[in-house]
Amino acid sequence: VDNRGKGESFSPTDLLATSLGVCYLTTMGVAAEDRGIDLKGATCRVEKHMSSDAPRRIVRLVAEINFPAGIPFDKRGILEAVALHCPVSKSISADIDVDLKLHFPDGQDMEEHTHHKEG
Secondary structure, three states, X not given: OOOOOOOOOOOHHHHHHHHHHXXXXXXXXXXXXXXXXXXXXXXXXEEEXXXXXXXXXXXXXXXXXXXXXXXXXXXXXXXXXHHHOOHHHHHOOOOOEEEEEEEOOOOOOEEEEEEXXXX
């Protein structure tokens, strides 16, 4: 519970994390539809890590996307590239580490570290 909240509602930082996941799924969904790929049943979970020092801020986001069966292997790279260019992802500060993990039922997972702090 940050900033004297009661934990009864979503925090602004929760909404940022949620926005990232929704943006990934939306942009991939558009690209998939254009290519005749069915993403029905895909889910995204975003884990938010906050700083322990002041000022309180997000320091890391880990997004995990689980895909349904049947995504052609040769189309997976396109979906990853589209996700990495979603507007929310491109709006997040480079001070926030962002990890994107794509999980497929056949075990051929993909992982991308999209931001990292210099120094």
